[in-house]
Amino acid sequence: MSEVFLLKRKKLDSLKKMRDSFSGKEEIMECPKCREKMARQVLAMKKFICPECGHYYAVSARERIELICDTDSFREMDAGLKTRNPIKFPGYRKKLELMRNRTGLEDAVVTGIGKIEGEKVAIGVLDSSFLMGSMGTVVGERITRLAETARRKKLPLVIFSASGGARMQEGLFSLMQMAKTAAAVETFKNTGGLFISVLTNPTTGGVSASFASLGDIMIAEPEALICFAGPRVIQQTIGQELPEGFQRAEFLLEHGMLDMVVKRQDMKSILAKIIRIHSGGKSVK
Numbered sequence: 001m002s003e004v005f006l007l008k009r010k011k012l013d014s015l016k017k018m019r020d021s022f023s024g025k026e027e028i029m030e031c032p033k034c035r036e037k038m039a040r041q042v043l044a045m046k047k048f049i050c051p052e053c054g055h056y057y058a059v060s061a062r063e064r065i066e067l068i069c070d071t072d073s074f075r076e077m078d079a080g081l082k083t084r085n086p087i088k089f090p091g092y093r094k095k096l097e098l099m100r101n102r103t104g105l106e107d108a109v110v111t112g113i114g115k116i117e118g119e120k121v122a123i124g125v126l127d128s129s130f131l132m133g134s135m136g137t138v139v140g141e142r143i144t145r146l147a148e149t150a151r152r153k154k155l156p157l158v159i160f161s162a163s164g165g166a167r168m169q170e171g172l173f174s175l176m177q178m179a180k181t182a183a184a185v186e187t188f189k190n191t192g193g194l195f196i197s198v199l200t201n202p203t204t205g206g207v208s209a210s211f212a213s214l215g216d217i218m219i220a221e222p223e224a225l226i227c228f229a230g231p232r233v234i235q236q237t238i239g240q241e242l243p244e245g246f247q248r249a250e251f252l253l254e255h256g257m258l259d260m261v262v263k264r265q266d267m268k269s270i271l272a273k274i275i276r277i278h279s280g281g282k283s284v285k
Helices: 005-020 042-047 061-068 093-101 137-153 170-190 231-238 249-254 263-279
Strands: 026-029 037-039 074-076 109-116 119-127 159-165 195-203 219-221
Touching: 026 042, 026 195, 037 042, 042 263, 061 109, 061 159, 061 263, 074 119, 074 137, 109 137, 109 263, 119 137, 119 263, 137 159, 137 170, 195 263, 219 263
Parallel strands: 119 159, 159 195, 195 219
Antiparallel strands: 026 037, 074 109, 109 119
């Protein structure tokens, strides 16, 4: 994709936002915690954190990339990959088309090469607005290719997870992605690569049980739900009350499952600092 095209698209997007704002079409978002209402563009300036109660809104993959990567530094990979409904699940094709039209994505992850405070990285971001960020064949393939690219180019690997787990509409093909992505990440790490796994709300199921839990550095956003089976399922199964905050980021940090819990506004600088420490000041530019 040419620089000229990217600039034109960015200008058109900006003009559309301005038009919608003046015509009263600007999206208004309501905080699910305190019910405070705010225009999406204003909320974006606050990194999608409610200024009244501190609630963390879900962030789309492209919004996350804008928050983390340096301006105009991100170049997407494998954008054309699409699933073909491998087990012919009823209604799956229509649901995929609905999600593609609604989100502007081909599937639940965006991957590519970008820079974080000048540090070149291979970065992947799952998007919970696309079938709850579930991992099917396309998500697994893109994560695998991203890890392979990071290994080949000797780049740090950063993945932001936000997922409901394996995608049931792809059956066993979806479950196979757990082993596939885990193997790709381990191969990358065995060659000396740095993998930073960032867990956001929620990171559950097959994603939490595969590549998302294999980071050399494990980071989470505040109050993120991180688990395989949710607390309600566990409570119903064992018939016991669970500790307060069970499976939330702070609980996992306290019990040694995470290295740190990082506020969204600090995430970019923390990632850059970790990458610089690992590279010993010899970054790939």
